[in-house]
Amino acid sequence: MSQVIDDDPRIIEFDVRTDEMLVNMGPQHPSTHGVLRLVLRTDGEVVSEVEPHIGYLHRCAEKIGENISARQFIPYTDRMDYLAGMNMNLGWSLAVEKLMRLQVTEKARHLRVLIAELGRIASHLVGMGAYGLDLGTFSPFLYAFREREKILNLFEEACGARLTYSYITVGGLTADLPPGWLGRCEAFLNEFEPIIREYHALLTTNAIFVKRTGGIGVLSPEMAINYGCSGPVLRGSGVDQDMRRDGEPIYTAMYDGYAFEVAVMKDGTYPRDRAYPAVPADAVLGDCWHRFFVRMLEVVQSMELIRQAIDRYSACTGSLGEPVKIAEKIPAGDVYLETECPKGQMGFYLIGNGTPKPWRVRARSSSFSNLSVLPELCHGCLIADVPAIVGSLDIVMGEIDR
Amino acid sequence: MRGPAFVELLEAAVPGGVVGTNLEAIDPWVEVVPAAVADVCRWLHDSSETGFDSLQCITAVDWFESDPKKAAKAGWDPHLELVYHLWSTRARVSLVLKTKLPRWKDDQPGQPPEVASVAGIWRSADWHEREVYDLSGVRFVGHPDLRRILCPEDWEGFPLRKDYEMPLEYHGIRGR
């Protein structure tokens, strides 16, 4: 009998087979961008399966929204994507304005563009710096934060807060800019522009960086659309979609007359790539490198939009307009509006019933959908690639868990 | 594409599926019967005329008023409404799809109503349906892995229901 067992090839195979191991990455882990927990099924260094577990930061903001007035909900949107509070304020304000059929003044419109694009730069700077951290280089993180601090200083001057602004609000903005702010903003842009080249030298074209990101976590355009991905994750896969251009009229009207090119690869080239490094040979459309590069291009794009907004804002003569009352009644009806936040398309669904409090508030988070594609991207990658892929999705847990 | 002609196309594709429309609303919507959700979605996704290749959001709205005085004036019977927001990346148009469900299956409180899952059509529905199940209590039949997603797995009740009450205590932590 024992002879039979010894000769059984399956037994020998069993002897040399390596065991799979379940590893918990997070919720306390340096590179899961907050309290994300990933359960990895690994065979040595090779990851065969990733399962994200979320909800550690869940506050049920949607339920809170049902118990306060629409304008009171603004601070809660700050705390969703806390790296781009301005853009979240804008998304919610526009959704409420859409339901109330409200139009802000021309001056408020240009100021909103200006502030929202500054917020986009700040968010992308964190995304870029933290991505360097995920790949094991610390310095770009601090360079990015150095510049972000300057943006936060500008924000602080404008609204008094550095992280949770509640600046853009339903019906306009809470305050006008202080005197001299535009000049300081322009000075910052002039200072910041040459520095972008340094980021490209440190990361985008760095041989090790390209090796670590090129061809890793390739997301096909079909899969990206099917998973509801949006923002740089979608455009990094070569899908030409940007809500600032393709969205609903109330949002696109904000960018009326502004000239900008959507940062997406068309016919093998990015817009204005002559000024920036060429796509390296190792990079495949839809991989981590492209997602990163799209973000870097959007920083430049936002800078141009800010310059245009400064001109238009200073040409405006009228008033900024008054925001609605705190307990303003919102009409019956339901609206859904998606705006282009730095992380992707942030949607707010809102049902009014004639009272100040919405009947139902729903936040469709971009990072939520962007993260859901992670298990698909991590098949057969190495452990070191998991932070690289998670970082390239640029998620914020506050927005995912809400 | 969101005009009456489109609704006719939809009615022809899924006979008896459409039960109501409102094309004058800020966001025009189409209401379908719960049993036809999967068929309608499949058609919307596959048909070349529509090609809604992306599901942006699923929302469950609990239409329930606990105050009997207000409920009498509300003008609707208590029910649960599912709202699907679709988007076509090619045509760059959106579509709102609604369907009405009973609040509880067979009127037994605690039993989530059932509707067909669309996770096989759009992968984004996977997590969104889990979230709706978790917070609003709708069982999606045919979902590959219907578990709670934001709340802990042993959480009881569905927080976004209007009659939800926070538990007094959860694993020794005071709730109220």
Added chain:
Amino acid sequence: MAEYLIQTMGLPGWLTWSLLAVLSAVLILNLMAGGALVFIWAERKVSARIQDRLGPTRTGGRFGWLQSLADGIKLLAKEDLMPERADKMLFRVAPYVSFCASFAAFIGLPFAFDMVALRLNVGVFYVVAVLGLEVFGVILAGYASASKWSLFGAMREAAQVVSYEVPLGMCIVVPVMLAGTMDLVTIAEKQSGWFTNWYLFHDPFTFVVFWVYTTCAVASVNRAPFDLAEAESELVAGFHTEYSGLRWSFFYMAEYSSMFLVSGLAAILFLGGWNGPVPIASLLGLSEGSGESTGAFVRLLGLANFLGKATLGVLFMMWIRWTLPRLRIDQVMTTCLKYCTPIAAVMFAGAMTWLWVFPGGC
């Protein structure tokens, strides 16, 4: 010195040798600890300057020069934690194994002419062999911690360091071959004179070998971009995830000592050891043997030269660490097996041929 003690003081031989051994041990231990403190402080200042910030500024008055000491006191006072399921004995032993390996390697390392704890005729061999033992401490730590992240770190370390020993060894053989000896003191002596006598500039092959050595040395002491055993963004903290307080600081000290050691080795093997780029002493007509005070002066000059070179090497490693992203494990292995090893082998053969064609140097 031993002879002096035995003859004039009349001490028995065994006591003299024991006393000297203790003295050397104390000196080296203090050098290691003190050196590590200085280098940890330097790392903080260097990284701070690279990253456009100031680093420690207040501790100790100016420049935060007492920062490492303050950190050390904090580490002493920290609670000594051990995971419940850890292998208690191995968990305790691991940091000492690591530390002892890098400490023992210092015994054979000369700091200036005759300034060596023990002059070995197989000095190179001894230093490299003992330094290689450090990996055991890391593997033990990773295994004993009963944490999956630590285990990953340990396995990476095992794969990486053992692989890099091969090209590292090949690079080291080249200067040994040129000098015809494994005695580190003699190797350095042979490079005396102007900087053109350094083995770095001996022939084109040694020049390449030096850079291969640099790469392998960075990898073998686990510094970025090869710090896979720690890899804080992937493995939390790798092999020392579960360590805290003093035990952790032993790993830290071992890391910085090893950095200094491989830099010192590079200085001796390729950069002329304690011979400065310009032979000031011999231009002035001084040498180690000319009188007591001048001899001491020349030695101190040599010591300064050696420490300067080794420190430059350490600073170079810091510069790299704060600039480059980390490689992935397969890329680290590729670098070693596909690039470093073949290049080192070819350069070894090249240097051999050079020596054969130009026996007396060119």
